[in-house]
Amino acid sequence: xxxxxxxxxxxxxxxxxxxxxxxxxxxxxxxxxxxxxxxxxxxxxxxxxxxxxxxxxxxxxxxxxxxxxxxxxxxxxxxxxxxxxxxxxxxxxxxxxxxxxxxxxxxxxxxxx
Amino acid sequence: xxxxxxxxxxxxxxxxxxxxxxxxxxxxxxxxxxxxxxxxxxxxxxxxxxxxxxxxxxxxxxxxxxxxxxxxxxxxxxxxxxxxxxxxxxxxxxxxxxxxxxxxxxxxxx
Numbered sequence: 312x313x314x315x316x317x318x319x320x321x322x323x324x325x326x327x328x329x330x331x332x333x334x335x336x337x338x339x340x341x342x343x344x345x346x347x348x349x350x351x352x353x354x355x356x357x358x359x360x361x362x363x364x365x366x367x368x369x370x371x372x373x374x375x376x377x378x379x380x381x382x383x384x385x386x387x388x389x390x391x392x393x394x395x396x397x398x399x400x401x402x403x404x405x406x407x408x409x410x411x412x413x414x415x416x417x418x419x420x421x422x423x424x
Numbered sequence: 425x426x427x428x429x430x431x432x433x434x435x436x437x438x439x440x441x442x443x444x445x446x447x448x449x450x451x452x453x454x455x456x457x458x459x460x461x462x463x464x465x466x467x468x469x470x471x472x473x474x475x476x477x478x479x480x481x482x483x484x485x486x487x488x489x490x491x492x493x494x495x496x497x498x499x500x501x502x503x504x505x506x507x508x509x510x511x512x513x514x515x516x517x518x519x520x521x522x523x524x525x526x527x528x529x530x531x532x533x534x
Contacts, residue, residue, distance in 0.1 A: 315466070344521065344522070346524075352526075353512075353524055353525065353526035353527060354467075354512065354524040356521045356522070356523070359520075359521055366520070367519050367520055367521045369521070401466050401467075403466070409516055409520040409521075410454065410455055410516050412457055412469040412472060413467075413469070413514075413522060414469075415459075415466030415467050415468070416466050417464065417465050417466050418465075418466055
């Protein structure tokens with residue numbers, strides 16, 4: 312099976328712009344989660360989608376949003392970018408049960424200048 | 425708030441040495457997962473521990489879950505340069521999402 316695929320791998324944006332990141336989960340996985348990883352804060356949970364519905368949400372401002380399509384592919388969007396949004400954004404899929412392990416993609420490295 | 429604290433934050437050792445890293449919480453977790461992340465890649469699951477007191481071995485890696493299910497440790501015997509990476513522990517939070525510790529960054533020098 313192909314692993315979790317994230318595109319693009321690298322992205323450079325300017326403050327105030329908006330960005331959309333994409334994630335294709337492992338075939339058959341219906342749950343997709345997004346995490347932000349920074350050196351200072353580690354991995355912080357953004358949100359989880361299951362069968363096109365947001366199942367869970369972390370403590371991030373409304374500028375961060377996501378969605379999931381009927382084929383389980385997911386996108387996350389960040390509007391009005393700030394310098395502090397620079398991070399590695401990781402997508403992970405799992406079969407569905409909440410204690411099942413996550414399978415991560417290699418992330419999108421976002422730099423905001 | 426459920427938190428997982430990992431120690432040490434950084435560890436640099438020579439090839440062949442043994443080491444132990446720790447994952448602690450004041451909260452009880454139904455299970456804990458350990459991941460390893462290499463530069464430029466996403467975390468990869470190593471093991472899940474479920475039962476208090478459980479010990480699992482994966483080649484030179486030994487994982488232990490505390491009796492009270494609040495802590496876990498990872499012991500590596502005879503470390504090799506290929507063990508270099510960021511080791512993360514994670515537990516399922518009260519809302520169903522995985523909560524991660526900040527990790528231990530291990531460097532094994534040849």
